[in-house]
Amino acid sequence: MAHEEHDVAAPTVNIRQGGARRVNAQDVTIRQGGAIQVSAGTVRLSQGGVGLAMAHQATLEQAAAQAVVARDTVTMDQAAAGVVMARQAQARQSAIGILVANEVQGDGLRVLINVRSAFAFGAGLGFALALLRLLRRR
Numbered sequence: 001m002a003h004e005e006h007d008v009a010a011p012t013v014n015i016r017q018g019g020a021r022r023v024n025a026q027d028v029t030i031r032q033g034g035a036i037q038v039s040a041g042t043v044r045l046s047q048g049g050v051g052l053a054m055a056h057q058a059t060l061e062q063a064a065a066q067a068v069v070a071r072d073t074v075t076m077d078q079a080a081a082g083v084v085m086a087r088q089a090q091a092r093q094s095a096i097g098i099l100v101a102n103e104v105q106g107d108g109l110r111v112l113i114n115v116r117s118a119f120a121f122g123a124g125l126g127f128a129l130a131l132l133r134l135l136r137r138r
Contacts, residue, residue: 013027073089
């Protein structure tokens with residue numbers, strides 16, 4: 001099939017100035033390229049992009065990702081991600097839309113929504129909706 005030619009499965013995958021639809025490997029390195037979905041033990045992304053990265057450890061340097069899910073650590077250096085979920089997140093001069101992590105270390109890290117602000121937003125929204133419901137009954 002035509003779609004299978006863009007799927008890559010191997011113990012180690014290196015992509016340079018190229019792309020793949022799905023990558024499944026123990027060790028993945030992407031430089032100046034991209035992939036839609038990466039599943040690996042270790043992911044290294046440099047000057048590229050990925051839709052979804054699922055790994056034990058992930059490193060993004062001058063790169064972008066829609067979502068990064070790591071069992072252990074996500075390290076970002078001048079990178080951006082929509083959603084980051086990890087045990088530990090380390091970032092320098094990076095931006096994250098939604099961050100869910102047990103430990104966060106960063107210098108120049110910008111986070112739109114973290115766990116604490118998500119709970120606060122949810123509580124405020126719940127209170128406002130409850131108040132509107134009470135006012136409508138009168």
